[in-house]
Amino acid sequence: MANTEDPDEPLSSQESQDSHESRKPTRSTRSTKRAESTRTAKRPTAMEILRQARGQLAELTGMEAESVTSFEQTDEGWSLEVEVLELERVPDTMSLMASYQVELDSDGQLTGYRRVRRYERGRSDARRSGGR
Numbered sequence: 001m002a003n004t005e006d007p008d009e010p011l012s013s014q015e016s017q018d019s020h021e022s023r024k025p026t027r028s029t030r031s032t033k034r035a036e037s038t039r040t041a042k043r044p045t046a047m048e049i050l051r052q053a054r055g056q057l058a059e060l061t062g063m064e065a066e067s068v069t070s071f072e073q074t075d076e077g078w079s080l081e082v083e084v085l086e087l088e089r090v091p092d093t094m095s096l097m098a099s100y101q102v103e104l105d106s107d108g109q110l111t112g113y114r115r116v117r118r119y120e121r122g123r124s125d126a127r128r129s130g131g132r
Contacts, residue, residue, distance in 0.1 A: 046071070049108045053080050056110040057102055069099065077105040086118065093122025 044052070054065040063084040070081035080102045087096035097119055103112045119125070 043106065044108045049078050049104060050080070052108040053078070053102050053104055053110065054082065057082055057084070057100060057113060060110070060113070061100075063098075066097070074103075077103065077111070078108070079103055081116070085121075091122075093120070095121045097121050 050068055050071065054068070058064050061084065063086060065082045065084055067083045068080055069083055070079075072079050082100045082102050084098055084100060085095055086098045089095045098115050099117045100113050101116045102110065105111050
């Protein structure tokens with residue numbers, strides 16, 4: 001009988017095979033690993049998409065996003081409307097704001113953006129039909 005307490009003592013051939021078999025991945029272990037890799041390759045969450053859009057727009061324009069006013073999933077990915085401070089003035093209500101339409105693919109990578117309106121922070125929009 002081999003001494004299991006002494007790591008320097010060689011294992012018998014049966015103990016060696018038992019030890020080797022216990023390290024083999026079982027069918028359930030393999031399917032669990034596949035499920036874990038599927039979860040890690042999942043699509044980004046809505047919050048991750050918002051953070052990515054804000055960060056990528058800031059990197060391209062040099063302006064930090066103040067808010068996201070519209071967010072929807074499209075056939076191609078995501079569409080957002082993001083408000084940014086374009087020109088800071090005193091008083092703050094006179095600062096120039098802009099809304100940008102931002103398009104992202106399904107992975108959250110920015111595919112395009114354009115400014116859709118520019119306005120003073122303290123001014124409200126004229127009422128438009130359709131709620132926009």
